[in-house]
Amino acid sequence: MNGLVEITGVTKAYDAQHVAVNNVTLTLPKGKIIGLLGPNGSGKTTLIKMMNGLLTPTGGSIRIGGYEVGVESKAHVAYLPDRTYLAGNQKINDILEYFVDFYADFSKEKALEMLKSLDINPDAKMKTLSKGTREKVQLILVMSRNADLYILDEPIAGVDPAARDYILRTIINNYNPDATVLISTHLIGDIEQVLDEVIFMRYGHLVLYTSVDNIREEKGKSVDAYFREVFAC
Amino acid sequence: MAWDLDSDRPIYTQLVERIQMQIVSGNYPPGGKLPSVRELAMVAAVNPNTMQKAFAELERSGLIITQRTNGRTVTEDAEMIQRTRKELARDHVNVFFTKMKELGYTKQEIIDLIQQAYERESNI
Structure with missing residues (x-):
C-alpha cells in the first residue's frame, strides 16, 4: 500500500516506564480529513512531533510522501504546533514576509484575505493580540501554505464558537483532493461533521482507525458519544 | 447556514x-x-x-x-421524481405510525388526530 503517510511500528520510549507511543502502524491516504483523538496523555502530540521531526522515534519509521522525515518531508507538511513559536514583538506583516521567504508554497494573498475576514489587523504586533486571536493568526499561516499534509495540533481549543465555525469552513474551503488534514482535538462534537476518518489512541496504542460514517452506521451513535463510551473513566 | x-x-x-x-x-x-x-x-x-x-x-x-x-x-424523468416522493412520504408515515403505536394510540384515534391537525392547519 502506498499512502501519503506511512507509519510503521513507531515507538517513542523515554525509559522502560514511560512509553509515549507504543508500536503504532498506520497508513494515511491522500485527500482525507482525519481526526486524531484520544484522552490526555494518549500520545497524540508525541506522534505528531515525530511526524514533524521534532522528536526521534525510538523504533520504527515514518515516511511522508515517500520521504523519511527530514528536510524533504518538511517542505510538504504544514504544521500547527500545540504552542506558539512566534515572537511577541513581531508584527503580523513581518511574520508574513518571513513565511514568504521560508516556504515556497506560502500564499501571502490567501493569508491577508483570511486575516481580513477575521478582522485581524496585519499591522498589529503579536503580543497585543488576545490568546484566541494569536491562535487564529497561527492557523491562518499554516492554512495559507499549499502543502500535501496539514497537521493541526489542537487548532480550535482556544477560540470562540463563531471563530471555530470559520476555521472549520476554512479547512473545508481549502480542501484539496491531493492533500490530507490531520487534526488532533478533544472537541470531537464540534468537528466530526467535517472528518472523513478518525484515529483513536490510548496509552500510546492505536485503538481504532475507521471512518466517521462507519462508527455512526455500526454503533448508531456519534463519534463523540462513542469516544465517551470507549474512554469512559 | x-x-x-x-x-x-x-x-x-x-x-x-x-x-x-x-x-x-x-x-x-x-x-x-x-x-x-x-x-x-x-x-x-x-x-x-x-x-x-x-x-x-x-x-x-x-x-x-x-x-x-x-x-x-x-x-x-418526472415519474422517477414522483416515485422518490412517494418513498419519502411512506418513510415519514412509517416513523409516525411506529411512534403513535408506542404511545398506545389506536387506528381510529390516529385518524381523528390527523383529521384535527389537518383542519387546524387549513384554518390558519
Whole structure:
C-alpha cells in the first residue's frame, strides 16, 4: 500500500516506564480529513512531533510522501504546533514576509484575505493580540501554505464558537483532493461533521482507525458519544 | 447556514435525504443544474468527500445525472421524481405510525388526530 503517510511500528520510549507511543502502524491516504483523538496523555502530540521531526522515534519509521522525515518531508507538511513559536514583538506583516521567504508554497494573498475576514489587523504586533486571536493568526499561516499534509495540533481549543465555525469552513474551503488534514482535538462534537476518518489512541496504542460514517452506521451513535463510551473513566 | 444534521446517523445518508427532498419539492427542478460538490459541502458545512459520496449514491439511483461538460443536473424523468416522493412520504408515515403505536394510540384515534391537525392547519 502506498499512502501519503506511512507509519510503521513507531515507538517513542523515554525509559522502560514511560512509553509515549507504543508500536503504532498506520497508513494515511491522500485527500482525507482525519481526526486524531484520544484522552490526555494518549500520545497524540508525541506522534505528531515525530511526524514533524521534532522528536526521534525510538523504533520504527515514518515516511511522508515517500520521504523519511527530514528536510524533504518538511517542505510538504504544514504544521500547527500545540504552542506558539512566534515572537511577541513581531508584527503580523513581518511574520508574513518571513513565511514568504521560508516556504515556497506560502500564499501571502490567501493569508491577508483570511486575516481580513477575521478582522485581524496585519499591522498589529503579536503580543497585543488576545490568546484566541494569536491562535487564529497561527492557523491562518499554516492554512495559507499549499502543502500535501496539514497537521493541526489542537487548532480550535482556544477560540470562540463563531471563530471555530470559520476555521472549520476554512479547512473545508481549502480542501484539496491531493492533500490530507490531520487534526488532533478533544472537541470531537464540534468537528466530526467535517472528518472523513478518525484515529483513536490510548496509552500510546492505536485503538481504532475507521471512518466517521462507519462508527455512526455500526454503533448508531456519534463519534463523540462513542469516544465517551470507549474512554469512559 | 450549516445544515442541521443528526449526530447519530451516517452523515452521507442524511445528505442524500436532504438533496432528495430539495428535488422532490421542486427546489431543484427536473433537468435543473445542481451546485458543485464543493459549493454544497461549504453550505452544509460538511466534508466534500462525504458530499461526493452522497452525490454518487443519488447518481446510482438515477435521480441526478452527471454530464461530462455540464456538471450535474436533476433527472428529467418526472415519474422517477414522483416515485422518490412517494418513498419519502411512506418513510415519514412509517416513523409516525411506529411512534403513535408506542404511545398506545389506536387506528381510529390516529385518524381523528390527523383529521384535527389537518383542519387546524387549513384554518390558519
